[in-house]
Amino acid sequence: MMIVTGGAGFIGSCMVRTLNDMGIEDIVIVDNIKETDKWMNMRNKRYREYISRDEFLSRLQDFSGKITHVIHMGACSATTERNFDFLYKNNFEYTKTLWNFCADHGISFLYASSAATYGAGNQGFDDKGDINRLCPLNGYGYSKQLFDLWAEKEIAVGGKTPKQHVGFKFFNVYGPNEYFKKNMASVIFHTFNEVTKTGKKGLFQSYRKDYDDGCQMRDFIYVKDICKVMKYMIERPDISGLFNLGTGKARTFYDLVLATFDSMNVSPVIEFIKMPEELREKYQYYTQASMDKLREAGYWGEFYSLEAGIKDYVQNYLMKGFQIY
Secondary structure: OEEEEOOOOHHHHHHHHHHHHOOOOOEEEEEOOOOOOHHHHHOOOOOOEEEEHHHHHHHHHHHOOOOOEEEEOOOOOOOOOOOHHHHHHHHHHHHHHHHHHHHHHOOEEEEEEEHHHHOOOOOOOOOOOOHHHOOOOOHHHHHHHHHHHHHHHHHHOOOOOOOEEEEEEEOEEEOOOOOOOHHHOOHHHHHHHHHHHHOOEEEEOOOOOOOOOOOOEEOEEEHHHHHHHHHHHHOOOOOOEEEEEOOOOOEEHHHHHHHHHHHHOOOOOEEEEOOOHHHHOOOOOEOOOOOHHHHHOOOOOOOOOHHHHHHHHHHHOHHHOOOOO
16 A cells, blocks of 8 residues: 555646556545645546545554555645744654654655755755755745755664655656646646736746846756656665756746747747746746766656647646646
């Protein structure tokens, strides 16, 4: 049996689909659906049981001796979340509890970290570097950094560790099933909706002389590639560590928007708009994952190009009534 937290959310539900494609249906989905429409991501999945996030920890011991993997994708991923007490409890303490449970019962633990831990990128984006030097720009990134630091210390001092422990520093993920993330959905999703409604898309102006308007850069990665890498790690229980998960190729938001217009077969109309002042001092102008560590772990799968990923997403999902993957 496997547990997937955040299993009704974006990456988690896509991973449940991947497990189903692997022939795995003995899955417990944990999430915090409440009055959202995330339940729609579960409709075409095969699983044993759904448990709410708030109930799950009280039932955790019921699963001892029955679980092979915990795939922990559940978290508050809003970079704008201001309630740090909530982030600390939900993203840090909750993850520690699951780590310790997996360590006590010989279970593999795969979990979501974030590229937000790199902050402004002053220390680069190398997952082989000293994570103690990183300085996240928001509470979400710091809550993820706290767990990465805690896990590193546990490993260093010979503390309790799961049978396998793999953390993924996700870069800018996009793709199907992100429809319920509201403001935190990808720029591709928002571009599709804006173009459908108005025929045009706004991009932030640049406030740095070394970047033109709309040419801020990110390492955009398609969610299907995320799932392929996690499948690779599930099939190789001897691999543990903290890994970047991007493509290793930074692209501009301008490129992204052009590819979205092209996939929609619409002539591009792009406007440059002012960035909110509260974002300007915390805005990342460039991210690009170093992928050497993952390659050295043996993963040599090809990643979707930005254009190919957007075309698949737009034409096979967004243009088909927000098809669920």
